[in-house]
Amino acid sequence: MTNYYGEHAKQYVSVDCIVFGFEENKLRLxxxxxxxxxxxxxxxxxxxxxxxxxxxxxxxxRVLKDLTGLSKLYMRxxxxxxxxxxxxxxxxxxxxYCALINVKDxxxxxxxxxxxxxxxxxxxxxxxxxxxxxxxxAITMLRRRVNTEPLSFNLLPDLFTLTQxxxxxEAILGEAIDKRNFRKRIKQIDFIEKTNQIDKITSKRxxxxxxxxxxxxxDDPNFKL
Numbered sequence: 001m002t003n004y005y006g007e008h009a010k011q012y013v014s015v016d017c018i019v020f021g022f023e024e025n026k027l028r029l030x031x032x033x034x035x036x037x038x039x040x041x042x043x044x045x046x047x048x049x050x051x052x053x054x055x056x057x058x059x060x061x062r063v064l065k066d067l068t069g070l071s072k073l074y075m076r077x078x079x080x081x082x083x084x085x086x087x088x089x090x091x092x093x094x095x096x097y098c099a100l101i102n103v104k105d106x107x108x109x110x111x112x113x114x115x116x117x118x119x120x121x122x123x124x125x126x127x128x129x130x131x132x133x134x135x136x137x138a139i140t141m142l143r144r145r146v147n148t149e150p151l152s153f154n155l156l157p158d159l160f161t162l163t164q165x166x167x168x169x170e171a172i173l174g175e176a177i178d179k180r181n182f183r184k185r186i187k188q189i190d191f192i193e194k195t196n197q198i199d200k201i202t203s204k205r206x207x208x209x210x211x212x213x214x215x216x217x218x219d220d221p222n223f224k225l
Contacts (some may be wrong), residue, residue: 012092014045015060020104022155027171032116044128060097074100074154098138101127147225153212162206191216
C-alpha cells in the first residue's frame with residue numbers, strides 16, 4: 001500500500017447479493033437474519049465486505065458461492081448504495097448484485113446452515129436498512145431486461161414446459177400473460193427447442209418438454225419476446 005490519498009477518509013465497501021428463485025409459480029427471494037451488529041436479528045440480504053485483492057464481481061461471486069454452493073450463476077450488478085446514514089455502524093458503500101437460480105439446484109443443507117429462508121416476493125417483509133429498496137431496483141431491472149435477454153431460463157430446470165416458462169415471465173412481470181400470444185412468440189424463437197420428452201409430473205395430459213439451446217443463442221444473440 002502507498003501513502004497516496006492519505007488526506008482522505010477511508011470508507012468500507014461491501015457487496016449485497018439478491019438471490020431470486022422460482023418455485024410453485026412464484027418468484028422467491030433468499031433472506032436471512034443478520035448475525036452481527038448493527039441490526040442483529042433483522043431480516044436482510046446476504047453480503048460481505050470486499051477483500052483487499054478482490055474486484056467487486058469477484059467478491060459477489062465469492063459471496064454467492066458461499067451462499068448457494070453454485071458457481072457461474074446469472075449475476076448482474078444492480079447499482080451502488082451510498083447514503084451517509086445507510087449503516088449506523090460505519091460509512092459503508094454497498095454494491096448490489098442480483099443472481100437467478102433454479103431452486104432445485106440449491107443444496108437445502110446450505111440454506112439451513114446459513115439460517116436462510118425463501119420468501120415470496122409479493123410477501124416481502126421489512127428488511128434491514130435499505131435492502132427493500134435494493135430488491136425493488138433489482139426486480140425493476142429484471143422486468144426491463146426479461147423480454148430482451150434470455151434470463152428467465154436461469155430460474156428453470158434444463159427441461160421445462162411452456163406453461164412453466166410462461167409462469168416465470170408472469171412472476172417476474174407481476175401480471176398475467178395471454179397464453180396464445182405467448183406460445184406463438186416462443187415458437188418463433190429458434191433456440192427454444194422442443195424435445196421428444198414429455199412431462200407427466202406437472203401435467204396430467206403430458207406436456208412437451210423444451211430446452212434453451214445456449215450455444216445456438218450465443219451464435220446469434222438476438223432475443224426479443
